[in-house]
Amino acid sequence: MLEHNGWEPAHYPDEYPTAQELTDEGSGCSSTLYRQVFDTMTLPVNAEIRWYVPTERQWADGQRGIYCWFASDGDLPTRTVDVVPSVVTEDQQRFLFVVEKARLAAARAFDERVSFRPRRQAAREVAASYLSRTTPIVRNGFDTVRPQVEAMAAEDARLAETWTPATTAATEAEFEAALAAIGGWAPTAGELALREAIGLPTAQGELFGR
Secondary structure: OOOOOOOHHHHHHOOOEEEEEOOOOOOOOOOOOOOOOOOHOOOOOOOEEEEEEHHHHHHOOOOOOOEEEEOOOOOEEEEEEOOOHHHHOOHHHHHHHHHHHHHHHHHHHOOOOOHHHHHHHHHHHHHHHHHHHHOHHOOOOOOOHHHHHHHHHHHHHHHHHHHHHHHHHHHHHHHHHHHHOOOOOOHHHHHHHHOOOOOOOOOOOOOOOO
16 A cells, blocks of 8 residues: 555546545555445556555455556655446456456566566466456356356466466566566457446546446
8 A cells, every 4th residue: 555644635537427536544545444446447548556456355355445546746646536336336346356456466567667576476466366367256247248258267267377487487587588478468358348248448548338
């Protein structure tokens, strides 16, 4: 979590009508108070973010928050946003919980400002997320979009294999070579198809309901 005591949130832009600001309450901006899901696909292209993602145990306990900070002013957040709860359905919540873990971990793995070991750990989280995100958390529900779920599961198994060299790299040079072979992060065709099927944005910067 970023320390931001004394930070006053700016007015959130009108072009994001489905978002609401979180007030600055120091440690209060944590999983104990804010339990909604934020879809990073709705962020502007190239927006730099910091995040907090709950553990599976926290999720099971009802702490369903994925909290993102715009971090465009050096290391200080300029504003924090939270999706209005009524925006997302249960299936959308389940989906976002699992896919965001892979997405955010991938962003950290590719962040050259982060040291080697944390980046390698992030790569391991990516591989683990790809292998687990279509397990019961996702499969409980999605009855009407089963083909899309199965297609994404097959893609995820292949993606996990592509990340394996990065997860086992012994040196930073090996790690960088593995990342170069991966090439970058992007939502798969299967993920986009499932997003579309359950009514989530399918393009970066797209808002809900567009």
